[in-house]
Amino acid sequence: MNTRRAATYPFLEESAAFAESHGGDIVSLIMSPRYADARKRGMKRVLESLYQSEVSYVPLIFESDQFIEVMSYPYARIIVSCVNDRFLTKRYALAESVRMNKMLRTESAREMIHIAKELGIDAVSKDDKLMMHFTDYLKLSTRIKSIDWKLVNSELFNGQVFLPNESFGRALQNALQDRIESELPLNVPNELRLALRADVDHVEIALNEMKSRYGDVAGDVSVTEFPPCMRALLAGTQNGLNLPHSGRFALVSFLHALGMDSEQIMALFSKSPDFDASKSAYQVRHITGEGSGTEYTPPECSTMKSYGICFEPDDLCGNEKVVHPLIYYRTKTRSARKDDTEEKKE
Numbered sequence: 001m002n003t004r005r006a007a008t009y010p011f012l013e014e015s016a017a018f019a020e021s022h023g024g025d026i027v028s029l030i031m032s033p034r035y036a037d038a039r040k041r042g043m044k045r046v047l048e049s050l051y052q053s054e055v056s057y058v059p060l061i062f063e064s065d066q067f068i069e070v071m072s073y074p075y076a077r078i079i080v081s082c083v084n085d086r087f088l089t090k091r092y093a094l095a096e097s098v099r100m101n102k103m104l105r106t107e108s109a110r111e112m113i114h115i116a117k118e119l120g121i122d123a124v125s126k127d128d129k130l131m132m133h134f135t136d137y138l139k140l141s142t143r144i145k146s147i148d149w150k151l152v153n154s155e156l157f158n159g160q161v162f163l164p165n166e167s168f169g170r171a172l173q174n175a176l177q178d179r180i181e182s183e184l185p186l187n188v189p190n191e192l193r194l195a196l197r198a199d200v201d202h203v204e205i206a207l208n209e210m211k212s213r214y215g216d217v218a219g220d221v222s223v224t225e226f227p228p229c230m231r232a233l234l235a236g237t238q239n240g241l242n243l244p245h246s247g248r249f250a251l252v253s254f255l256h257a258l259g260m261d262s263e264q265i266m267a268l269f270s271k272s273p274d275f276d277a278s279k280s281a282y283q284v285r286h287i288t289g290e291g292s293g294t295e296y297t298p299p300e301c302s303t304m305k306s307y308g309i310c311f312e313p314d315d316l317c318g319n320e321k322v323v324h325p326l327i328y329y330r331t332k333t334r335s336a337r338k339d340d341t342e343e344k345k346e
């Protein structure tokens with residue numbers, strides 16, 4: 001058994017076998033003083049996912065540290081299950097998978113294939129080059145809205161897509177995220193829930209503070225009148241998709257042009273599971289010109305198309321006068337207002 005690998009990637013089958021070989025069981029993990037360090041690390045996994053969108057690395061040289069790491073993973077999953085909040089679950093799944101992706105950067109192609117197979121991916125390597133079957137590639141890449149990830153831009157051989165190590169790791173990140181999201185919440189018996197009360201309360205308080213800090217804001221902006229591109233980008237960010245830089249830029253500059261300030265835009269972004277308050281604040285303030293004084297305007301339709309972020313244009317987009325997402329929005333709000341007035345007259 002490779003105990004370093006079992007601890008570094010605690011979702012593997014060999015991680016469970018490692019825990020079992022050391023007598024680790026769930027009831028003791030929750031109740032016994034012997035597992036205090038594993039519980040502490042498990043809580044750290046959850047809180048880091050909330051605050052940093054990423055679970056941190058800890059040195060795993062000694063077998064005792066490896067055991068703590070392995071046991072902390074089920075503890076974190078149990079806590080997330082008890083809180084049972086969709087935002088937290090998605091954010092936790094993302095944070096674990098981002099961590100795995102980072103750890104994969106130093107692994108050999110052989111190790112990466114081993115992890116991929118455990119995640120149910122049909123992957124092989126040839127001359128140290130990594131490949132995965134195109135059906136897996138499609139499944140894992142659809143949410144990455146960058147033209148680099150379109151299948152037509154990939155190197156395909158015998159149904160396998162060649163991928164640089166970094167992209168392979170990125171695809172595995174999505175696979176692990178999907179797996180964790182599909183597995184949670186776990187069914188936690190009531191008697192165990194009672195013993196977990198203090199830690200669950202701690203996470204719930206942190207989660208509620210975060211939600212209220214970046215509460216609900218849309219002001220006078222009517223999301224239903226947004227052009228399809230902006231609706232898709234907004235939905236994407238709120239569902240934890242990784243928007244390409246061009247998409248994030250287009251959305252923030254569009255919202256700002258409608259009169260939303262940085263705080264209001266941050267509130268919309270905060271619904272995303274990968275929301276990182278300090279990073280988002282920097283990006284949003286840069287685009288809205290707070291601090292630098294340079295305000296950016298949203299790109300026009302032709303630029304949106306060339307970036308591959310003109311999603312599902314509708315009939316109004318086909319109007320020759322609609323050359324900019326803002327023109328779409330103004331045209332649509334004007335016609336909605338007109339409909340309202342006519343209704344009132346009747």
Ligand code: SF4
Nearest residue numbers: 227229301304310317
């Ligand atoms: S045509 Fe313009 S407004 Fe319509 S979806 Fe594309 S970019 Fe957006």
